[in-house]
Amino acid sequence: MNSFQSVRDLLHAWQPEIPVYCVYPHVYSDSTRSFLAGFPGRVLYAVKANDEPAVVRLMHQAGITDFDCASLPEVALVSENCPGAKCYFMVPVRLRGAARAAQEQYGVRHFVVDHPKGLELLAGEIDMKKSVVFARMAVHHNSAIYDLSAKFGAEPREIPGLIKAIALLGAEPALAFNVGSSVRSPEAYRHALGVAADVLAELPFRLRLVDIGGGYPRSYPGYVMPPLDDYFDVIREGIRALPLAEGGEILGEPGRALAAPGLSALVEVLLRKDDRLYINDGLYGAFWELRFEGHNRYPVRAYRKGEALNGGEQRSFRLLGPTCDSTDQLPGAVDLPENIDTGDYLEFGHIGAYSLGGRTRFNGHYSDKIVYIDDSHELPPM
Ligand SMILES: *Cc1c(COP(=O)(O)O)cnc(C)c1O
Numbered sequence: 452m453n454s455f456q457s458v459r460d461l462l463h464a465w466q467p468e469i470p471v472y473c474v475y476p477h478v479y480s481d482s483t484r485s486f487l488a489g490f491p492g493r494v495l496y497a498v499k500a501n502d503e504p505a506v507v508r509l510m511h512q513a514g515i516t517d518f519d520c521a522s523l524p525e526v527a528l529v530s531e532n533c534p535g536a537k538c539y540f541m542v543p544v545r546l547r548g549a550a551r552a553a554q555e556q557y558g559v560r561h562f563v564v565d566h567p568k569g570l571e572l573l574a575g576e577i578d579m580k581k582s583v584v585f586a587r588m589a590v591h592h593n594s595a596i597y598d599l600s601a602k603f604g605a606e607p608r609e610i611p612g613l614i615k616a617i618a619l620l621g622a623e624p625a626l627a628f629n630v631g632s633s634v635r636s637p638e639a640y641r642h643a644l645g646v647a648a649d650v651l652a653e654l655p656f657r658l659r660l661v662d663i664g665g666g667y668p669r670s671y672p673g674y675v676m677p678p679l680d681d682y683f684d685v686i687r688e689g690i691r692a693l694p695l696a697e698g699g700e701i702l703g704e705p706g707r708a709l710a711a712p713g714l715s716a717l718v719e720v721l722l723r724k725d726d727r728l729y730i731n732d733g734l735y736g737a738f739w740e741l742r743f744e745g746h747n748r749y750p751v752r753a754y755r756k757g758e759a760l761n762g763g764e765q766r767s768f769r770l771l772g773p774t775c776d777s778t779d780q781l782p783g784a785v786d787l788p789e790n791i792d793t794g795d796y797l798e799f800g801h802i803g804a805y806s807l808g809g810r811t812r813f814n815g816h817y818s819d820k821i822v823y824i825d826d827s828h829e830l831p832p833m
Contacts, residue, residue, distance in 0.1 A: 454825050459758060
């Protein structure tokens with residue numbers, strides 16, 4: 452992978468005609484360490500938020516030792532890139548044979564189920580006696596942008612039965628839930644931890660592990676979320692009331708909060724038409740997440756001939772992707788220097804979560820150009 456001191460250096464050396472994704476190692480390192488310091492439990496990085504090997508390795512180097520994987524290829528990726536790391540196979544529906552391979556080839560011991568039939572399938576593939584099996588509980592709260600209980604999770608009243616069945620099959624039972632993604636209020640965690648406390652109190656024995664899932668948000672322009680510390684405070688308070696076994700532990704599965712900060716997308720302006728800029732990346736590329744409810748743009752900065760273009764009048768521009776599809780338009784307008792023009796470059800910051808993993812080859816557009824920006828004084832647009 453190429454390295455540059457700065458995006459300016461990159462543009463002086465090379466005027467890329469396809470999008471370039473810039474990894475800022477020190478930004479990932481700082482934001483990951485700060486999440487680890489604040490979160491009141493064990494942190495599992497949810498690999499699906501950004502499975503670029505360079506990013507996964509940076510998470511590991513910054514101190515993440517546990518990874519939330521949802522497929523065998525994700526388990527393989529983490530195992531190959533992060534020596535000594537532990538993978539948790541945290542999806543209740545898997546390809547046939549995937550749990551067996553994860554355990555036999557990669558030593559995975561942690562799995563999740565949300566249905567008696569799913570438990571039967573899992574028990575047919577793994578050695579239950581050396582495994583921990585989480586029962587995933589559905590929790591609904593209106594402050595999550597994406598309701599992750601709309602698809603997976605057993606209702607709270609079904610959880611005690613599922614947990615007893617896991618124990619009867621010889622595995623250590625545990626509890627898991629996911630409040631949602633981009634959770635707008637810490638109250639969602641308070642609510643879920645309250646439901647969990649009630650369920651745990653009903654059990655004839657105490658569990659050691661509770662996995663409270665992902666959902667910790669990041670702010671984007673025009674889309675400001677409470678600080679992560681507000682979430683950590685509510686969680687710290689909520690877990691105090693959980694009846695857990697001796698040596699009990701809380702796990703969390705942040706994806707977005709860890710993946711978002713340290714990556715930018717550098718794109719070229721292919722054509723300016725008045726207040727419309729056609730760029731070489733779009734909704735079929737790294738910007739795909741903007742199709743969904745939530746934030747509608749990323750922080751941006753402009754470059755001309757390798758130097759930052761700023762000062763002067765600002766004006767609002769619409770951004771359009773390179774494909775022939777009329778819907779390939781970014782939903783949020785962005786403010787840029789009024790004189791921005793064809794051939795200039797734009798750098799979008801904070802684009803590390805749910806971007807690279809969803810690029811398609813639609814219409815023949817696809818970039819796999821990923822570089823490091825090494826100077827620790829350089830920061831992506833924020
Ligand atoms: C997607 C997902 C996560 C990560 O969610 P974020 O909102 O990115 O933190 C964690 N756990 C599970 C089971 C998921 O599906």
